[in-house]
Amino acid sequence: MNWKKIRNFLIGKPIKTIRETKERVSRVTGLAVFASDALSSVAYAIEEILLILIIGGVLVLSYSPFITAAIIILAFVVIISYRQTIKEYPTGAGSYIVSRDNLPEKIFLTAAAALLIDYILTVSVSISAGVAAITSAFSFLHPFKVWIALAFIWIIALINLRGVKQAGAIFSVPVYLFVFSIGVMIIVGLKNMFLGIPASSYSMLENTVLPSVSLFLIIRAFSSGCVALTGIEAIANGVGAFKKPEHVNARAALLWLGVLMAFLFGGVAILANYYGIIPQVSETVLSQIGRNVFDKNFMYFMVQFMTMGILVLAANTSFNDFPRILYFLAADKYAPRQFLSRGTRLAFSNGIVLLAIISSILIAVFGADTHALIPLYAVGVFLCFTISQFSMVKHWLKKKTRNYSFKASINLFGALATLFVLIILVVMKFIHGAWLVIIVIPLIIKGFLKIRKHYDTVAKQLAFDHKIDESFDKDKTVILLVSDVHQGTKLAYEAALNLKPTRLFALHISLNKEETSKIKKQWREHFPDTRLSVRESQYRDILNCILRYVEEVDKKWKHDRLIIVIPEFVPKKLWHHLLHGQTATRLHYILRSRPHIQIFEVPFRLRH
Numbered sequence: 160m161n162w163k164k165i166r167n168f169l170i171g172k173p174i175k176t177i178r179e180t181k182e183r184v185s186r187v188t189g190l191a192v193f194a195s196d197a198l199s200s201v202a203y204a205i206e207e208i209l210l211i212l213i214i215g216g217v218l219v220l221s222y223s224p225f226i227t228a229a230i231i232i233l234a235f236v237v238i239i240s241y242r243q244t245i246k247e248y249p250t251g252a253g254s255y256i257v258s259r260d261n262l263p264e265k266i267f268l269t270a271a272a273a274l275l276i277d278y279i280l281t282v283s284v285s286i287s288a289g290v291a292a293i294t295s296a297f298s299f300l301h302p303f304k305v306w307i308a309l310a311f312i313w314i315i316a317l318i319n320l321r322g323v324k325q326a327g328a329i330f331s332v333p334v335y336l337f338v339f340s341i342g343v344m345i346i347v348g349l350k351n352m353f354l355g356i357p358a359s360s361y362s363m364l365e366n367t368v369l370p371s372v373s374l375f376l377i378i379r380a381f382s383s384g385c386v387a388l389t390g391i392e393a394i395a396n397g398v399g400a401f402k403k404p405e406h407v408n409a410r411a412a413l414l415w416l417g418v419l420m421a422f423l424f425g426g427v428a429i430l431a432n433y434y435g436i437i438p439q440v441s442e443t444v445l446s447q448i449g450r451n452v453f454d455k456n457f458m459y460f461m462v463q464f465m466t467m468g469i470l471v472l473a474a475n476t477s478f479n480d481f482p483r484i485l486y487f488l489a490a491d492k493y494a495p496r497q498f499l500s501r502g503t504r505l506a507f508s509n510g511i512v513l514l515a516i517i518s519s520i521l522i523a524v525f526g527a528d529t530h531a532l533i534p535l536y537a538v539g540v541f542l543c544f545t546i547s548q549f550s551m552v553k554h555w556l557k558k559k560t561r562n563y564s565f566k567a568s569i570n571l572f573g574a575l576a577t578l579f580v581l582i583i584l585v586v587m588k589f590i591h592g593a594w595l596v597i598i599v600i601p602l603i604i605k606g607f608l609k610i611r612k613h614y615d616t617v618a619k620q621l622a623f624d625h626k627i628d629e630s631f632d633k634d635k636t637v638i639l640l641v642s643d644v645h646q647g648t649k650l651a652y653e654a655a656l657n658l659k660p661t662r663l664f665a666l667h668i669s670l671n672k673e674e675t676s677k678i679k680k681q682w683r684e685h686f687p688d689t690r691l692s693v694r695e696s697q698y699r700d701i702l703n704c705i706l707r708y709v710e711e712v713d714k715k716w717k718h719d720r721l722i723i724v725i726p727e728f729v730p731k732k733l734w735h736h737l738l739h740g741q742t743a744t745r746l747h748y749i750l751r752s753r754p755h756i757q758i759f760e761v762p763f764r765l766r767h
Contacts, residue, residue: 482510
């Protein structure tokens with residue numbers, strides 16, 4: 160099987176590194192790539208508001224437009240703040256980058272941990288919501304929603320492995336079709352509203368007196384609706400993916416995002432109120448609005464399919480930004496170095512695959528249930544907003560450029576606003592799952608610090624000015640492992656002699672007396688200058704017999720550098736490896752922590 164041909168078929172032929180700048184995206188494509196998460200929240204943010212308000216009774220649903228307006232204002236506060244941040248950090252303006260330059264280590268690592276959680280949950284929530292949209296239109300698919308969600312995750316991952324530019328080209332059309340279809344629904348619905356047909360009975364009552372409702376319920380509904388702000392930071396994190404001038408294009412895309420969000424989110428909220436939409440288990444709010452506006456004609460099904468499309472594609476935002484955050488962390492030695500590498504298509508392949516695996520597990524555990532996942536969602540988002548804005552306040556006060564006090568006040572207002580929402584979210588969502596995020600973030604930070612400590616230790620020991628232990632370098636004791644006598648053994652024996660050992664031992668572990676007698680005879684015939692030591696394995700445990708022998712030799716010549724030479728077969732075909740033992744690998748694992756023991760594998764390459 161030619162794996163290279165399969166890889167090229169699935170993700171495309173490799174792209175040269177020199178073409179990296181040509182793989183970047185324009186404003187229009189960048190908006191589709193990085194803003195699909197924020198735009199998709201229109202599909203479930205209103206529903207989250209209504210699910211809380213309905214607790215107070217049907218009439219209380221009339222408050223939803225006012226709560227939506229407050230959330231839109233908050234969104235513009237965040238967008239204005241991030242536009243400032245992008246201008247100051249034109250190569251990348253996410254919470255991690257900004258806070259790393261201005262705040263203590265544990266604070267910026269908190270931002271990184273929250274971002275990673277946010278992107279994982281974005282995939283899980285958006286895919287689950289997308290599947291909910293399609294199962295609302297086709298109820299017979301409801302029992303298969305988990306499998307459908309898992310299929311979507313891996314299809315998006317596969318497309319992203321093809322590279323940002325190609326993914327953007329594929330995903331732009333569904334994103335803009337969603338904006339078009341929801342836009343048409345809003346315009347037609349508003350026309351019906353102004354003409355006065357048709358409206359539900361209770362929505363007519365809103366023109367008289369709004370029912371009294373507790374402030375607690377309003378705040379709780381507001382906190383649930385704040386999931387609409389998820390994804391706003393994605394453009395700031397992905398500045399480097401835009402064409403030059405990167406920061407100008409990213410700032411423009413962020414402004415367009417704000418305008419589209421205000422129109423779509425506000426319009427849907429007004430129509431939900433006008434048509435008297437009540438949240439239901441079997442049908443989404445958008446589906447109910449579409450049914451009232453279009454009466455299940457072609458446009459209704461287009462709205463449903465495009466809603467499913469953008470909700471599924473909202474995960475694409477995470478598949479672009481999650482690997483980038485891991486890249487920045489790896490560059491700062493807080494994440495494994497593997498996340499620095501780009502794949503054959505210049506995508507951060509390791510991060511993409513990791514995100515797909517974790518998201519798949521979450522989907523399976525929570526049964527692709529949007530409402531079960533959302534309480535875990537918004538806390539990390541607003542934690543990132545808050546840290547980012549406070550970081551910018553520190554940045555302005557430190558830099559003191561022209562009008563710095565005015566700029567700092569904008570970011571300070573944004574920080575206080577998002578901090579207020581964060582406190583509300585923690586209080587309101589704590590028992591519904593937010594406690595899990597609060598526990599997981601410190602664990603992730605601890606992991607970051609352990610990884611950094613490891614890399615710092617490695618760097619220190621590899622430095623030229625670091626003194627290494629040379630007490631084992633004078634004498635060499637070499638142990639050659641002999642399973643049989645053949646060409647591979649001869650090659651390994653010659654390699655052992657080339658090491659110029661002080662003393663050389665050959666070791667055979669006997670499992671069969673007749674076979675051992677044959678091997679001893681062949682050894683004397685081909686290698687008469689070296690004695691073959693034979694150890695019997697009564698319990699057929701080759702590895703432990705080798706280890707006991709190594710311990711004896713090591714104890715007897717404890718100041719020697721001990722080298723274990725192992726003949727190794729290298730088959731032509733990958734599956735042939737399964738037909739041979741893995742002694743060298745297992746010995747590596749057991750002896751890896753002993754500084755004066757080395758394992759030297761001598762490959763004998765087999766032909767067809």
